[in-house]
Amino acid sequence: MDNEFLSSVGEQTKAIHAGEFPDPVTHASSPNLVMSTTYVVDSDTGFSVEGLEENDTWIYTRWGNPTIHQLEEKLAALEGAESAVAFASGMSAITTLLFHELKAGDHAVVSDVAYAAMSEITNEMIPALHIGITKVDTSDLQAVASALQSNTKLVYVETPCNPLLRLTDLEAVATLAHQAGAKLAVDSTFATPAASKPLQWGADFVIHSLTKYLGGHGDALGGVILGAKAALAPLRKKTAVRLGGTLSPFNAWLILRGLATFPLRMRMHQENALKVAAWLEQHPKVRRVIYPGLPSHPQHALARKQMKNFSGILTFQLDNGREEARQLAGKLKIIHYAVSLGHHRSLIFYLHSEDLLQTSFKFAAPEQTKSWHTFAGKGIFRLSVGLEDADDLIADLKQALE
Numbered sequence: 001m002d003n004e005f006l007s008s009v010g011e012q013t014k015a016i017h018a019g020e021f022p023d024p025v026t027h028a029s030s031p032n033l034v035m036s037t038t039y040v041v042d043s044d045t046g047f048s049v050e051g052l053e054e055n056d057t058w059i060y061t062r063w064g065n066p067t068i069h070q071l072e073e074k075l076a077a078l079e080g081a082e083s084a085v086a087f088a089s090g091m092s093a094i095t096t097l098l099f100h101e102l103k104a105g106d107h108a109v110v111s112d113v114a115y116a117a118m119s120e121i122t123n124e125m126i127p128a129l130h131i132g133i134t135k136v137d138t139s140d141l142q143a144v145a146s147a148l149q150s151n152t153k154l155v156y157v158e159t160p161c162n163p164l165l166r167l168t169d170l171e172a173v174a175t176l177a178h179q180a181g182a183k184l185a186v187d188s189t190f191a192t193p194a195a196s197k198p199l200q201w202g203a204d205f206v207i208h209s210l211t212k213y214l215g216g217h218g219d220a221l222g223g224v225i226l227g228a229k230a231a232l233a234p235l236r237k238k239t240a241v242r243l244g245g246t247l248s249p250f251n252a253w254l255i256l257r258g259l260a261t262f263p264l265r266m267r268m269h270q271e272n273a274l275k276v277a278a279w280l281e282q283h284p285k286v287r288r289v290i291y292p293g294l295p296s297h298p299q300h301a302l303a304r305k306q307m308k309n310f311s312g313i314l315t316f317q318l319d320n321g322r323e324e325a326r327q328l329a330g331k332l333k334i335i336h337y338a339v340s341l342g343h344h345r346s347l348i349f350y351l352h353s354e355d356l357l358q359t360s361f362k363f364a365a366p367e368q369t370k371s372w373h374t375f376a377g378k379g380i381f382r383l384s385v386g387l388e389d390a391d392d393l394i395a396d397l398k399q400a401l402e
Contacts, residue, residue: 067252092223102153108156136368137368160313163380266311315380325381328400332396353377
Protein backbone atom coordinates (compact mmCIF):
# COMPACT_ATOMS: atom_id res chain seq x y z
CA MET A 1 0.00 0.00 0.00
CA ASP A 2 1.44 3.38 -0.94
CA ASN A 3 1.37 6.29 1.51
CA GLU A 4 -1.19 8.29 -0.47
CA PHE A 5 -3.67 5.41 -0.38
CA LEU A 6 -2.96 4.69 3.31
CA SER A 7 -3.84 8.25 4.23
CA SER A 8 -7.38 7.65 2.96
CA VAL A 9 -8.17 4.46 4.90
CA GLY A 10 -9.23 3.86 8.49
CA GLU A 11 -7.09 2.96 11.48
CA GLN A 12 -8.08 -0.71 11.51
CA THR A 13 -7.19 -1.05 7.81
CA LYS A 14 -3.83 0.60 8.47
CA ALA A 15 -3.21 -1.73 11.39
CA ILE A 16 -3.69 -4.75 9.15
CA HIS A 17 -2.18 -3.65 5.85
CA ALA A 18 0.35 -0.83 6.37
CA GLY A 19 3.93 -1.89 5.74
CA GLU A 20 2.92 -5.36 4.55
CA PHE A 21 2.80 -6.87 1.08
CA PRO A 22 2.58 -10.39 -0.35
CA ASP A 23 6.00 -12.00 -0.71
CA PRO A 24 7.08 -11.50 -4.36
CA VAL A 25 8.57 -15.01 -4.57
CA THR A 26 6.23 -17.24 -2.57
CA HIS A 27 3.16 -14.93 -2.70
CA ALA A 28 2.69 -15.53 1.04
CA SER A 29 0.00 -13.23 2.40
CA SER A 30 1.38 -12.90 5.94
CA PRO A 31 4.65 -11.02 6.61
CA ASN A 32 7.79 -13.10 6.38
CA LEU A 33 10.03 -13.57 9.39
CA VAL A 34 13.58 -12.88 8.15
CA MET A 35 16.02 -14.03 10.84
CA SER A 36 19.20 -13.71 8.80
CA THR A 37 21.80 -11.38 10.29
CA THR A 38 23.61 -10.85 6.98
CA TYR A 39 22.74 -10.60 3.28
CA VAL A 40 24.51 -11.32 -0.01
CA VAL A 41 25.58 -8.00 -1.56
CA ASP A 42 27.49 -6.62 -4.53
CA SER A 43 31.28 -6.64 -4.40
CA ASP A 44 31.46 -2.84 -4.29
CA THR A 45 29.29 -2.56 -1.15
CA GLY A 46 30.97 -0.51 1.60
CA PHE A 47 31.94 -2.03 4.93
CA SER A 48 31.11 0.96 7.18
CA VAL A 49 27.76 2.39 8.15
CA GLU A 50 29.19 5.74 7.01
CA GLY A 51 28.42 4.71 3.44
CA LEU A 52 24.89 3.57 4.27
CA GLU A 53 21.98 5.44 2.76
CA GLU A 54 18.39 5.18 3.99
CA ASN A 55 17.09 3.19 1.00
CA ASP A 56 20.11 0.97 0.34
CA THR A 57 19.82 -2.80 0.05
CA TRP A 58 19.89 -4.99 3.14
CA ILE A 59 23.45 -5.57 4.35
CA TYR A 60 23.46 -6.44 8.05
CA THR A 61 20.51 -6.71 10.42
CA ARG A 62 21.89 -4.19 12.93
CA TRP A 63 21.68 -1.70 10.03
CA GLY A 64 18.30 -2.87 8.78
CA ASN A 65 16.12 -5.94 8.31
CA PRO A 66 13.05 -6.63 6.11
CA THR A 67 10.81 -7.75 8.99
CA ILE A 68 11.81 -4.85 11.22
CA HIS A 69 11.31 -2.48 8.29
CA GLN A 70 7.74 -3.69 7.78
CA LEU A 71 7.05 -3.03 11.46
CA GLU A 72 8.52 0.47 11.19
CA GLU A 73 6.35 1.24 8.18
CA LYS A 74 3.20 0.08 9.97
CA LEU A 75 4.00 2.05 13.12
CA ALA A 76 4.67 5.20 11.09
CA ALA A 77 1.29 4.84 9.37
CA LEU A 78 -0.53 4.39 12.69
CA GLU A 79 1.22 7.38 14.28
CA GLY A 80 0.90 9.62 11.23
CA ALA A 81 4.70 9.93 11.02
CA GLU A 82 7.02 10.08 8.03
CA SER A 83 9.43 7.56 9.50
CA ALA A 84 10.15 5.24 12.41
CA VAL A 85 13.19 3.54 13.93
CA ALA A 86 12.55 0.40 16.00
CA PHE A 87 14.63 -0.73 18.98
CA ALA A 88 15.09 -3.69 21.28
CA SER A 89 13.16 -1.96 24.10
CA GLY A 90 11.51 1.29 24.99
CA MET A 91 14.55 2.29 27.06
CA SER A 92 16.83 1.63 24.09
CA ALA A 93 14.72 4.09 22.10
CA ILE A 94 14.89 6.67 24.90
CA THR A 95 18.65 6.42 25.42
CA THR A 96 19.30 6.62 21.68
CA LEU A 97 17.25 9.80 21.44
CA LEU A 98 19.02 11.38 24.42
CA PHE A 99 22.50 10.50 23.16
CA HIS A 100 21.67 11.68 19.65
CA GLU A 101 20.10 15.01 20.58
CA LEU A 102 22.23 16.07 23.57
CA LYS A 103 25.96 16.71 23.99
CA ALA A 104 28.13 18.24 26.71
CA GLY A 105 27.03 21.81 27.38
CA ASP A 106 23.45 21.24 26.27
CA HIS A 107 20.38 21.39 28.48
CA ALA A 108 17.11 19.47 28.53
CA VAL A 109 13.82 20.00 30.35
CA VAL A 110 12.41 16.65 31.45
CA SER A 111 9.16 15.59 33.08
CA ASP A 112 9.78 15.12 36.81
CA VAL A 113 7.59 12.00 36.75
CA ALA A 114 8.18 9.56 33.92
CA TYR A 115 9.01 5.91 33.35
CA ALA A 116 11.31 4.94 36.24
CA ALA A 117 14.34 3.99 34.14
CA MET A 118 14.06 7.26 32.20
CA SER A 119 13.88 9.18 35.46
CA GLU A 120 16.90 7.35 36.86
CA ILE A 121 19.12 7.79 33.78
CA THR A 122 18.41 11.53 33.81
CA ASN A 123 19.09 11.68 37.56
CA GLU A 124 22.67 10.46 37.21
CA MET A 125 24.11 9.16 33.94
CA ILE A 126 23.10 12.00 31.60
CA PRO A 127 24.11 14.83 34.00
CA ALA A 128 27.46 13.07 34.51
CA LEU A 129 28.15 13.77 30.81
CA HIS A 130 27.94 17.52 31.55
CA ILE A 131 24.44 17.79 30.12
CA GLY A 132 22.13 19.97 32.17
CA ILE A 133 18.80 18.44 33.19
CA THR A 134 15.96 20.40 34.76
CA LYS A 135 13.01 18.35 35.94
CA VAL A 136 9.62 20.01 36.17
CA ASP A 137 5.96 19.14 36.42
CA THR A 138 5.21 19.46 32.70
CA SER A 139 1.50 19.86 33.40
CA ASP A 140 2.52 23.28 34.81
CA LEU A 141 3.17 25.41 31.72
CA GLN A 142 4.74 28.21 33.76
CA ALA A 143 7.20 25.72 35.25
CA VAL A 144 8.16 24.55 31.76
CA ALA A 145 8.60 28.11 30.52
CA SER A 146 10.74 29.05 33.53
CA ALA A 147 12.98 26.00 33.06
CA LEU A 148 13.88 26.77 29.45
CA GLN A 149 17.40 28.12 28.93
CA SER A 150 19.39 29.51 26.02
CA ASN A 151 21.11 26.11 25.61
CA THR A 152 17.94 23.99 25.95
CA LYS A 153 17.91 21.52 23.06
CA LEU A 154 15.18 19.12 24.13
CA VAL A 155 11.93 19.13 26.09
CA TYR A 156 10.91 15.61 27.08
CA VAL A 157 7.40 14.88 28.34
CA GLU A 158 5.32 11.82 29.05
CA THR A 159 1.53 12.04 28.85
CA PRO A 160 -0.25 10.46 30.58
CA CYS A 161 2.83 10.08 32.79
CA ASN A 162 3.83 6.84 34.44
CA PRO A 163 2.55 6.15 37.07
CA LEU A 164 0.50 9.23 38.02
CA LEU A 165 -1.65 9.52 34.86
CA ARG A 166 -1.04 13.27 34.97
CA LEU A 167 -1.39 14.97 31.58
CA THR A 168 0.64 17.54 29.66
CA ASP A 169 -0.90 19.98 27.19
CA LEU A 170 1.00 18.94 24.06
CA GLU A 171 0.07 21.90 21.89
CA ALA A 172 1.09 24.43 24.53
CA VAL A 173 4.37 22.71 25.43
CA ALA A 174 5.29 22.33 21.74
CA THR A 175 4.86 26.08 21.33
CA LEU A 176 7.05 26.81 24.37
CA ALA A 177 9.77 24.41 23.23
CA HIS A 178 9.91 25.72 19.68
CA GLN A 179 9.94 29.36 20.79
CA ALA A 180 13.06 28.48 22.81
CA GLY A 181 14.68 26.73 19.83
CA ALA A 182 14.28 23.29 21.40
CA LYS A 183 12.72 20.08 20.10
CA LEU A 184 9.82 18.32 21.80
CA ALA A 185 9.90 14.57 22.47
CA VAL A 186 6.77 12.83 23.78
CA ASP A 187 6.62 9.39 25.33
CA SER A 188 3.10 8.40 24.32
CA THR A 189 3.23 4.79 25.53
CA PHE A 190 0.24 5.13 27.87
CA ALA A 191 -1.85 7.04 25.33
CA THR A 192 -0.94 5.06 22.16
CA PRO A 193 -1.76 6.28 18.64
CA ALA A 194 -5.37 5.29 19.29
CA ALA A 195 -5.61 8.19 21.75
CA SER A 196 -3.12 10.87 20.78
CA LYS A 197 -0.87 11.58 17.82
CA PRO A 198 1.62 14.04 19.36
CA LEU A 199 3.18 14.96 16.00
CA GLN A 200 -0.13 16.56 15.08
CA TRP A 201 0.10 18.71 18.22
CA GLY A 202 3.60 19.89 17.33
CA ALA A 203 5.95 17.25 18.76
CA ASP A 204 9.19 16.50 16.91
CA PHE A 205 9.63 12.95 18.20
CA VAL A 206 7.24 10.33 19.59
CA ILE A 207 8.46 7.37 21.64
CA HIS A 208 6.59 4.17 22.43
CA SER A 209 7.45 1.08 24.38
CA LEU A 210 6.21 -1.56 21.93
CA THR A 211 6.27 -4.00 24.85
CA LYS A 212 3.05 -2.44 26.07
CA TYR A 213 -0.15 -1.72 24.10
CA LEU A 214 1.25 -1.82 20.57
CA GLY A 215 2.59 -5.36 21.00
CA GLY A 216 -0.27 -6.04 23.34
CA HIS A 217 0.41 -9.60 24.42
CA GLY A 218 3.23 -9.43 26.96
CA ASP A 219 5.59 -11.63 24.96
CA ALA A 220 7.93 -9.26 23.07
CA LEU A 221 10.15 -6.37 24.16
CA GLY A 222 10.48 -3.46 21.74
CA GLY A 223 10.59 0.30 21.36
CA VAL A 224 10.29 2.92 18.62
CA ILE A 225 11.04 6.55 17.82
CA LEU A 226 8.80 8.23 15.24
CA GLY A 227 9.11 11.56 13.48
CA ALA A 228 10.28 13.25 10.30
CA LYS A 229 12.56 11.38 7.88
CA ALA A 230 15.04 14.24 7.90
CA ALA A 231 15.50 13.81 11.66
CA LEU A 232 15.35 10.02 11.92
CA ALA A 233 17.67 9.08 9.03
CA PRO A 234 20.74 10.57 10.77
CA LEU A 235 19.53 9.25 14.14
CA ARG A 236 19.48 5.71 12.73
CA LYS A 237 22.82 6.05 10.93
CA LYS A 238 24.83 8.00 13.47
CA THR A 239 23.46 6.73 16.78
CA ALA A 240 21.01 3.82 16.67
CA VAL A 241 23.22 1.57 14.54
CA ARG A 242 26.27 2.34 16.66
CA LEU A 243 24.62 1.89 20.05
CA GLY A 244 23.32 -1.42 18.76
CA GLY A 245 19.95 -1.67 20.47
CA THR A 246 18.55 -3.61 17.53
CA LEU A 247 15.10 -5.15 17.75
CA SER A 248 15.05 -8.91 17.23
CA PRO A 249 13.32 -9.76 13.93
CA PHE A 250 11.32 -12.40 15.80
CA ASN A 251 10.05 -9.78 18.25
CA ALA A 252 9.30 -7.48 15.31
CA TRP A 253 7.24 -10.27 13.75
CA LEU A 254 5.35 -10.87 17.02
CA ILE A 255 4.60 -7.15 17.38
CA LEU A 256 3.48 -6.97 13.74
CA ARG A 257 1.02 -9.76 14.46
CA GLY A 258 -0.22 -7.98 17.59
CA LEU A 259 -0.73 -4.71 15.73
CA ALA A 260 -3.38 -6.24 13.46
CA THR A 261 -5.86 -6.09 16.36
CA PHE A 262 -4.51 -2.90 17.97
CA PRO A 263 -7.50 -0.57 17.32
CA LEU A 264 -9.95 -3.28 18.38
CA ARG A 265 -7.99 -3.95 21.55
CA MET A 266 -7.79 -0.29 22.50
CA ARG A 267 -11.55 0.13 22.25
CA MET A 268 -12.03 -2.80 24.61
CA HIS A 269 -9.28 -1.62 26.99
CA GLN A 270 -11.07 1.72 27.31
CA GLU A 271 -14.53 0.17 27.68
CA ASN A 272 -13.34 -2.18 30.42
CA ALA A 273 -11.29 0.49 32.21
CA LEU A 274 -14.24 2.88 32.35
CA LYS A 275 -16.43 0.19 33.93
CA VAL A 276 -13.78 -0.89 36.44
CA ALA A 277 -12.86 2.72 37.32
CA ALA A 278 -16.51 3.66 37.91
CA TRP A 279 -16.98 0.61 40.15
CA LEU A 280 -13.82 1.35 42.14
CA GLU A 281 -14.95 4.95 42.70
CA GLN A 282 -17.99 3.61 44.56
CA HIS A 283 -16.09 1.08 46.69
CA PRO A 284 -15.96 2.05 50.38
CA LYS A 285 -12.29 1.05 50.77
CA VAL A 286 -11.10 3.10 47.79
CA ARG A 287 -9.97 6.63 48.69
CA ARG A 288 -9.48 7.88 45.13
CA VAL A 289 -9.41 6.68 41.52
CA ILE A 290 -7.38 8.43 38.81
CA TYR A 291 -8.38 7.70 35.21
CA PRO A 292 -8.38 10.26 32.36
CA GLY A 293 -11.78 9.04 31.18
CA LEU A 294 -13.49 9.88 34.47
CA PRO A 295 -14.95 13.36 35.05
CA SER A 296 -13.21 13.24 38.44
CA HIS A 297 -9.75 13.31 36.82
CA PRO A 298 -8.38 16.83 37.54
CA GLN A 299 -7.45 17.24 33.86
CA HIS A 300 -10.46 15.54 32.30
CA ALA A 301 -11.09 18.50 29.98
CA LEU A 302 -7.54 18.26 28.60
CA ALA A 303 -7.95 14.50 28.24
CA ARG A 304 -11.07 15.03 26.15
CA LYS A 305 -9.22 17.59 24.02
CA GLN A 306 -6.16 15.54 23.09
CA MET A 307 -7.17 11.89 23.66
CA LYS A 308 -9.59 10.02 21.42
CA ASN A 309 -9.22 6.94 23.61
CA PHE A 310 -8.58 6.99 27.36
CA SER A 311 -6.54 3.76 27.30
CA GLY A 312 -6.70 0.99 29.87
CA ILE A 313 -4.60 2.17 32.82
CA LEU A 314 -6.02 3.50 36.04
CA THR A 315 -4.69 4.04 39.54
CA PHE A 316 -6.43 3.92 42.88
CA GLN A 317 -5.54 4.54 46.51
CA LEU A 318 -6.35 2.42 49.54
CA ASP A 319 -5.54 2.96 53.20
CA ASN A 320 -2.71 0.67 54.34
CA GLY A 321 -1.62 0.12 50.76
CA ARG A 322 1.25 -2.27 51.48
CA GLU A 323 -0.95 -4.55 53.57
CA GLU A 324 -3.69 -4.42 50.96
CA ALA A 325 -1.13 -5.26 48.27
CA ARG A 326 -0.25 -8.48 50.08
CA GLN A 327 -3.93 -9.37 50.27
CA LEU A 328 -4.55 -8.62 46.59
CA ALA A 329 -1.47 -10.55 45.49
CA GLY A 330 -2.68 -13.59 47.40
CA LYS A 331 -6.39 -13.45 46.58
CA LEU A 332 -6.75 -12.22 42.99
CA LYS A 333 -7.71 -15.04 40.65
CA ILE A 334 -7.90 -13.38 37.23
CA ILE A 335 -5.79 -10.25 37.58
CA HIS A 336 -2.07 -10.98 37.80
CA TYR A 337 -0.02 -9.18 40.45
CA ALA A 338 2.82 -8.17 38.15
CA VAL A 339 4.63 -5.18 36.67
CA SER A 340 4.19 -3.88 33.12
CA LEU A 341 0.98 -2.90 31.38
CA GLY A 342 -0.91 -2.86 28.10
CA HIS A 343 -1.24 -6.63 27.81
CA HIS A 344 -4.35 -8.58 26.92
CA ARG A 345 -4.48 -9.86 30.51
CA SER A 346 -5.02 -7.52 33.45
CA LEU A 347 -2.05 -6.64 35.66
CA ILE A 348 -1.87 -4.82 39.00
CA PHE A 349 1.06 -3.57 41.07
CA TYR A 350 1.46 -1.40 44.16
CA LEU A 351 3.78 1.61 44.01
CA HIS A 352 4.77 2.97 47.40
CA SER A 353 5.40 6.72 47.37
CA GLU A 354 8.19 6.74 49.95
CA ASP A 355 10.15 4.12 48.04
CA LEU A 356 9.77 5.83 44.66
CA LEU A 357 10.67 9.25 46.02
CA GLN A 358 13.93 7.83 47.33
CA THR A 359 14.88 6.03 44.13
CA SER A 360 13.31 7.19 40.88
CA PHE A 361 11.73 10.60 41.48
CA LYS A 362 13.79 13.28 43.19
CA PHE A 363 11.93 16.56 43.34
CA ALA A 364 13.62 19.94 43.61
CA ALA A 365 10.59 22.02 44.59
CA PRO A 366 7.81 21.62 47.16
CA GLU A 367 5.22 22.09 44.40
CA GLN A 368 6.48 18.93 42.70
CA THR A 369 6.10 16.89 45.87
CA LYS A 370 2.63 18.35 46.40
CA SER A 371 1.59 17.39 42.87
CA TRP A 372 2.87 13.84 43.42
CA HIS A 373 0.84 13.43 46.60
CA THR A 374 -2.23 14.92 44.94
CA PHE A 375 -2.20 12.09 42.41
CA ALA A 376 -0.61 9.26 44.42
CA GLY A 377 -1.06 9.90 48.13
CA LYS A 378 1.12 7.55 50.18
CA GLY A 379 1.01 4.99 47.39
CA ILE A 380 -1.07 3.83 44.45
CA PHE A 381 -2.19 0.63 42.82
CA ARG A 382 -1.56 0.80 39.08
CA LEU A 383 -4.12 -1.38 37.33
CA SER A 384 -3.67 -2.21 33.66
CA VAL A 385 -7.16 -3.31 32.66
CA GLY A 386 -7.02 -6.08 30.09
CA LEU A 387 -9.44 -7.68 27.68
CA GLU A 388 -11.23 -10.05 30.03
CA ASP A 389 -14.94 -9.53 30.68
CA ALA A 390 -15.30 -6.38 32.78
CA ASP A 391 -17.81 -8.04 35.11
CA ASP A 392 -15.29 -10.78 35.86
CA LEU A 393 -12.57 -8.23 36.64
CA ILE A 394 -14.92 -6.38 38.98
CA ALA A 395 -15.90 -9.62 40.72
CA ASP A 396 -12.22 -10.51 41.12
CA LEU A 397 -11.42 -7.15 42.69
CA LYS A 398 -14.49 -7.33 44.90
CA GLN A 399 -13.61 -10.69 46.42
CA ALA A 400 -9.96 -9.73 46.86
CA LEU A 401 -10.77 -6.40 48.55
CA GLU A 402 -13.41 -7.85 50.86
